[in-house]
Amino acid sequence: xxxxxxxxxxxxxxxKLANFSKYFSYIILAINVLIIIGxxxxxxxxxxxxxxxxVVRIATGVSVLGIFVFFISFKVNKKEPKSNFLxxxxxxxxxFFIILELTGAVDSIFMPAIYLxxxxxxxxxxxxxxxxxxxxVSYFIYSxxxxxxxxxxxxxxxxxxxxxxxxxVTILSILLGMKYRKNWLDKEKLExxxxxxxxxxxxxxxxxxxxxxxxxxxxxxxxxxxxNPQAEKITGWQAKDTIGLPCKKIMNLKNDQSISICEKxxxxxxxxxxxxxxxxxxxxxxGKGKKTIQLEGTYAPIKDMSDKVTGAIxxxxxxxxxxxxxxxxxxxxxxxxxxxxxxxxxxxxxxxxVMNHDVCKVDDKASEYLGKAFNTAHAMSELIKNLLVVTKxxxxxxxxTITNFSLKDLTQEVIEVFSKKAKEKNIDLNFxxxxxxxxxxxxxxxxxxxxADQEQIREVLNNLxxxxxxxxxxxxxxxxxxxxEDFAKVCVAxxxxxxxxxxxxxxxxxxxxxxxxxTRAVGGTGLGLYITRSIIESFGGQIWVESTEGKxxxxxxxxxxxxx
Amino acid sequence: MTKVLLVxxxxxxxxxxxxxxxxxxxxxxxxxxxxxxxxxxxKGKPDLIILDIMMPKISGFDVLDIxxxxxxxxxxxxxxxxxxxxxxxVERGKKLGADAYLVxxxxxxxxxxxxxxxxxxxx
Numbered sequence: 105x106x107x108x109x110x111x112x113x114x115x116x117x118x119x120k121l122a123n124f125s126k127y128f129s130y131i132i133l134a135i136n137v138l139i140i141i142g143x144x145x146x147x148x149x150x151x152x153x154x155x156x157x158x159v160v161r162i163a164t165g166v167s168v169l170g171i172f173v174f175f176i177s178f179k180v181n182k183k184e185p186k187s188n189f190l191x192x193x194x195x196x197x198x199x200f201f202i203i204l205e206l207t208g209a210v211d212s213i214f215m216p217a218i219y220l221x222x223x224x225x226x227x228x229x230x231x232x233x234x235x236x237x238x239x240x241v242s243y244f245i246y247s248x249x250x251x252x253x254x255x256x257x258x259x260x261x262x263x264x265x266x267x268x269x270x271x272x273v274t275i276l277s278i279l280l281g282m283k284y285r286k287n288w289l290d291k292e293k294l295e296x297x298x299x300x301x302x303x304x305x306x307x308x309x310x311x312x313x314x315x316x317x318x319x320x321x322x323x324x325x326x327x328x329x330x331x332n333p334q335a336e337k338i339t340g341w342q343a344k345d346t347i348g349l350p351c352k353k354i355m356n357l358k359n360d361q362s363i364s365i366c367e368k369x370x371x372x373x374x375x376x377x378x379x380x381x382x383x384x385x386x387x388x389x390x391g392k393g394k395k396t397i398q399l400e401g402t403y404a405p406i407k408d409m410s411d412k413v414t415g416a417i418x419x420x421x422x423x424x425x426x427x428x429x430x431x432x433x434x435x436x437x438x439x440x441x442x443x444x445x446x447x448x449x450x451x452x453x454x455x456x457x458v459m460n461h462d463v464c465k466v467d468d469k470a471s472e473y474l475g476k477a478f479n480t481a482h483a484m485s486e487l488i489k490n491l492l493v494v495t496k497x498x499x500x501x502x503x504x505t506i507t508n509f510s511l512k513d514l515t516q517e518v519i520e521v522f523s524k525k526a527k528e529k530n531i532d533l534n535f536x537x538x539x540x541x542x543x544x545x546x547x548x549x550x551x552x553x554x555x556a557d558q559e560q561i562r563e564v565l566n567n568l569x570x571x572x573x574x575x576x577x578x579x580x581x582x583x584x585x586x587x588x589e590d591f592a593k594v595c596v597a598x599x600x601x602x603x604x605x606x607x608x609x610x611x612x613x614x615x616x617x618x619x620x621x622x623t624r625a626v627g628g629t630g631l632g633l634y635i636t637r638s639i640i641e642s643f644g645g646q647i648w649v650e651s652t653e654g655k656x657x658x659x660x661x662x663x664x665x666x667x668x
Numbered sequence: 669m670t671k672v673l674l675v676x677x678x679x680x681x682x683x684x685x686x687x688x689x690x691x692x693x694x695x696x697x698x699x700x701x702x703x704x705x706x707x708x709x710x711k712g713k714p715d716l717i718i719l720d721i722m723m724p725k726i727s728g729f730d731v732l733d734i735x736x737x738x739x740x741x742x743x744x745x746x747x748x749x750x751x752x753x754x755x756x757x758v759e760r761g762k763k764l765g766a767d768a769y770l771v772x773x774x775x776x777x778x779x780x781x782x783x784x785x786x787x788x789x790x791x
Contacts (some may be wrong), residue, residue, distance in 0.1 A: 445773040488773065
């Protein structure tokens with residue numbers, strides 16, 4: 105039903121209608137002006153009895169009204185083109201009936217034009233055509249029956265056929281109009297839909313063409329369906345030569361060991377299997393006659409509405425330069441560190457020689473200063489070692505050998521190494537391997553081994569125990585291990601200087617050192633705890649500190665337990 | 669008297685190790701590159717060789733490889749003393765037959781002497 109109430113004015117594009125009704129308004133305005141001029145002219149220059157006719161006076165009145173209405177409706181034309189159009193149409197209708205009245209009413213030669221109005225209005229809308237029909241029929245009744253004082257029978261016998269024709273034409277027009285408007289509506293909808301689709305398409309195309317990364321997409325047969333300009337630039341292929349070809353023919357990527365990934369290690373198959381995105385930075389593209397390009401690519405599955413995988417898309421970029429810079433940086437750090445090692449070894453060596461009573465004789469004061477120089481040289485070598493480790497951590501190149509091992513035995517070894525140092529400082533260093541075997545009230549028969557890189561964990565323990573000894577002058581350092589279902593938790597507790605709350609927050613950050621006289625006195629690189637944290641986190645553990653300034657600190661870290 | 673061969677291209681380190689090992693009553697031979705090291709090892713018949721890796725002419729790894737495949741030096745104790753600290757280097761050294769692997773600047777002079785005595789004490 106709703107289709108009957110929709111008028112053509114609703115369907116036509118608003119801008120088009122506004123444009124049309126603007127010119128329509130101008131024409132009606134011109135007619136209005138002409139009528140007034142014509143009437144005034146006739147009044148002055150002719151003695152035609154028509155001029156004194158009431159109808160002509162009414163027409164003049166209507167024209168004046170029309171001019172007023174023009175100025176009002178013209179203003180709203182932009183916003184309400186439909187209303188303006190209908191108002192102007194109403195004036196046309198009024199003039200039509202005035203002409204009819206002047207030319208003999210029902211017997212006028214303009215009478216057939218009423219069919220034109222009925223047909224046009226029926227095509228415009230059901231409502232308007234009903235109004236026009238009502239006006240037409242009322243006019244008939246008024247001019248023929250009322251003015252001429254006819255009975256209904258007389259009126260019907262004279263005008264019955266005309267009325268029947270009018271009503272028939274109107275009904276037919278209404279039916280045709282409904283169908284026409286429906287077709288129009290469908291066409292408009294289709295046009296709008298296509299417009300949206302092409303807008304979406306050109307938006308996607310604009311993104312694909314202008315994005316700085318290469319993009320290619322494959323269908324479910326792993327044939328290329330998309331190859332953007334940046335991909336052309338990186339690979340040297342033209343999109344038109346690649347579309348439809350098997351992906352491995354064009355993007356025959358290799359991993360960093362120069363082994364083709366297309367057969368056994370295809371990321372597209374992997375994203376289809378897992379349904380998750382994959383990012384790889386070890387890709388190499390052999391290049392079309394050029395040297396190998398290193399790529400970093402992210403793969404994602406393409407799914408249809410029913411979540412069925414229909415293809416995959418890869419966004420990739422050339423990282424050859426980035427990798428080269430990374431390689432040069434780590435090579436530089438590594439070479440510089442190695443080159444620095446030899447002179448530092450020489451410095452410490454000479455100092456050690458001087459301090460050796462079998463080699464040289466020095467007095468106590470000189471010996472004390474040499475001791476300090478020796479410690480400084482040692483700190484410097486530690487810094488170099490840590491810088492190397494940090495470079496490796498940041499390049500993700502720290503190598504791990506994961507095994508199951510006894511944390512208790514490892515801790516015991518570390519404690520033994522440091523016991524001499526503790527004795528020198530007159531500090532208690534003890535290890536309490538009181539393994540908490542009863543978990544949730546049940547004794548667990550499981551092995552207490554942990555799973556990580558033993559040497560790295562040794563490094564962690566070295567760092568924490570060395571720090572504890574460094575910052576403790578009275579009391580002691582104690583190490584203990586606790587176990588829960590998944591983790592072994594190590595605690596390194598000391599009765600040292602402690603760490604202020606603000607310092608605890610940043611303690612595990614790179615190059616951070618708590619700034620106070622104590623830390624300045626003992627020195628350090630500010631890298632130890634950063635490295636420690638990186639190692640622990642790489643095994644899925646956690647590290648944290650509890651400390652009270654002046655009373656001591658407790659460092660905790662967790663290592664995952666071995667299964668079984 | 670126990671004889672030790674110091675293979676080290678850095679003159680300062682050579683001097684330091686020589687002085688220290690002499691003080692410990694070792695007889696000290698020195699070599700400043702791989703070639704010299706090989707000829708000294710065969711001529712001088714040292715009980716222990718302290719071997720640097722990064723050296724001119726023949727690298728320490730290659731020297732060790734040759735030493736282990738030469739009948740006269742097959743059983744000579746070797747301690748590698750290098751600036752290379754990566755685990756892959758340590759592994760390579762051990763695989764080639766080094767008795768110990770020490771990283772320069774991470775070991776003190778006393779550590780080297782202690783290690784040398786420890787290795788020599790082994791059968």
